[in-house]
Amino acid sequence: MLSNDVMKLIHKFISFLKQILIWCNYMFLLPLSGTPQSLVNSLRNYCNLSLAEKLHKRFPDGEQYIRITSDMRNKIIIVVQSLYPEQDSKLVELYLALEALEGLNLTDVELVIPYMAYSRQDKRFLAGEPMSVKAVYMPLRLFNLRKILALDLHSPKIPEVIGLAIQNILPHTYMVKKVGIEVDFILAPDKGALHRARILAENIGKPFDYLEKYRDRITGEINVSIRELDVKNLRIAIVDDIVSTGGTLAKAAQILYDLGASKVYAVVTHALISEKTIQTLSASGLDMLITTNSILHPEALPKWIQVTDVGELLCSELKSL
Ligand code: R5P
Numbered sequence: 112m113l114s115n116d117v118m119k120l121i122h123k124f125i126s127f128l129k130q131i132l133i134w135c136n137y138m139f140l141l142p143l144s145g146t147p148q149s150l151v152n153s154l155r156n157y158c159n160l161s162l163a164e165k166l167h168k169r170f171p172d173g174e175q176y177i178r179i180t181s182d183m184r185n186k187i188i189i190v191v192q193s194l195y196p197e198q199d200s201k202l203v204e205l206y207l208a209l210e211a212l213e214g215l216n217l218t219d220v221e222l223v224i225p226y227m228a229y230s231r232q233d234k235r236f237l238a239g240e241p242m243s244v245k246a247v248y249m250p251l252r253l254f255n256l257r258k259i260l261a262l263d264l265h266s267p268k269i270p271e272v273i274g275l276a277i278q279n280i281l282p283h284t285y286m287v288k289k290v291g292i293e294v295d296f297i298l299a300p301d302k303g304a305l306h307r308a309r310i311l312a313e314n315i316g317k318p319f320d321y322l323e324k325y326r327d328r329i330t331g332e333i334n335v336s337i338r339e340l341d342v343k344n345l346r347i348a349i350v351d352d353i354v355s356t357g358g359t360l361a362k363a364a365q366i367l368y369d370l371g372a373s374k375v376y377a378v379v380t381h382a383l384i385s386e387k388t389i390q391t392l393s394a395s396g397l398d399m400l401i402t403t404n405s406i407l408h409p410e411a412l413p414k415w416i417q418v419t420d421v422g423e424l425l426c427s428e429l430k431s432l
Contacts, residue, residue, distance in 0.1 A: 126430070137218070139163040139181065143192035143208055145201040147407040150225060153422025154191065158429060163188055167204065175200065177207045183215040189429065191223040195383060195406045198228035202247060209254045221258040222251075223425060225405035226381050230265035231353070233272055236328045248273045260428060262405050262421060263352045263380035267306060280428050282421050283307055283350045283378050284314040286401050289419045292376055295345040300324055300335065300363045307350045311378070322363055335362040343371035354379045354400070357388040361395035374398045381405050382416070389413060 129138075140160040142151040144167065154160065164181045190212070192205040212220050232243035244265075251259070252275055259277045264270075270277040287294065297317055299308035301324035312319035323336045349363050354377065364375045375398055382402035384392075392400060393413070402408075403421045412418070 129430070137185070138187045138189065139183065141165065141179070141188050141190045141208065141212075143167075143190065143201070143204050145193040145195060145204070145406070146191045146225065147193065147404045149420055150193075150404045150422050150425075151191070153420050154189075154223075154426055157423045157426035158189075160189065165208070175203055175207060177204065177211055179208070179211050179215060183212070183217050185216065185218050187219045187221070188212060188217055189221045189223060191225065193225040193406050194228035195226050195381075202228070206250060209251075209256075213254065219257045220255065221429070222256050222260070223429070224259065224261045225403075225421070225425070227261050227264060227269075230269055233266050233269055242272060244269055245272050248275070251275055258429075260425065262403070262425065263307075265352050266303065278428065280424065281307060281310055282380055282403055282419075282424055283311040283348075285421070285424045286378050286380075286403065286419045287311065287315065287348065290399075290401050290417050292348070292399065292401070293346060294348040294376065296320075296342055296347050298322065298340075298342075298347055298349050298363070298367070300349055300351055300359050304351050307352070311348070311350055322366065324359060324362075331356075333358045333362055335359070335366060337366055337370070340367075340370060342367055344373050346374040347372045347376065349375065349377045349379075351377070351379045353381045353383060354388065354392075354402070355383045357384065357391035357395075360397065360400075361391050364392075364395040364397045368396060376401060382408065382418075384408075389416075 138160050140155055141163040163179060166178045166180055168176050190208060192201060194201045229243040229247040235242060261277050262280050264279045267279060295317060297308045297312040297319040299305045299321035302321055305321045308319040320340060323338060325334045347367050354360055360377050367375045377397055377400045379402050400416045403419050408418055
């Protein structure tokens with residue numbers, strides 16, 4: 112067994128070597144079409160990465176074609192692909208790119224997935240259903256990926272389900288600090304989000320709890336029940352991974368206002384929102400929705416929706432790996 116000091120020295124040496132590779136222009140970023148341009152720009156700036164060139168087109172029958180046109184021999188490449196929207200075509204593009212890289216004699220391939228589609232179906236809720244996350248991501252095991260980094264996986268169990276090591280980055284503390292809101296209490300809208308609430312609460316030194324949520328798996332209807340919560344005159348941050356219809360957040364916000372909360376903020380990593388979601392959240396009276404640029408958003412969002420750039424956060428994780 113190597114002692115801690117020797118391990119530390121080895122880690123220092125590896126990160127020193129990585130720095131040299133960056134300085135020698137050996138690290139490249141390959142952004143695929145699901146990655147928002149704002150995220151590509153900040154990853155390049157913060158990590159000082161060159162851009163790998165590619166050709167990406169569709170054949171007349173709809174099939175995709177990709178060709179990496181930069182010379183990638185002996186280089187390290189970081190592929191970044193957000194899988195929304197269209198989830199299916201972004202997945203195919205990712206797999207085509209990873210297979211193309213296999214033939215290019217690279218030193219290393221690392222993968223960043225800011226938004227991982229199909230991750231909510233991580234178990235069989237009803238008989239006859241697939242574990243979608245397993246079906247969709249198990250093929251990643253075919254590729255020689257040195258690291259996979261994901262932003263706020265729906266469940267920390269996903270790496271185990273897929274059978275791959277994935278570094279899961281939770282951005283809520285970063286988001287709260289970036290936007291600069293003051294909060295007194297952290298709340299998870301259901302038990303599954305409790306780990307997010309706990310980490311944010313520990314990082315900013317505030318109490319936390321969770322609500323009980325029940326979703327009817329047939330109709331999709333959501334019920335959120337009140338547990339004993341004293342939130343009178345408090346500023347609450349609800350933390351979650353995804354907002355989609357807005358049903359979960361709207362119900363939670365209504366309960367909290369009824370209990371006398373003075374402000375309710377939602378700190379949610381991936382906002383897969385439509386016009387209808389915006390209406391639902393606006394009607395709930397939510398003070399602010401803070402989200403990230405893990406996916407592309409429409410340019411004109413209401414002022415109460417704040418999008419934080421997570422390029423710096425992802426980059427610091429990439430450097431530390
Ligand atoms: C569910 O377990 C997720 O963490 C989110 O709470 C859910 O996806 C939110 O969906 P919606 O906005 O449709 O209620």
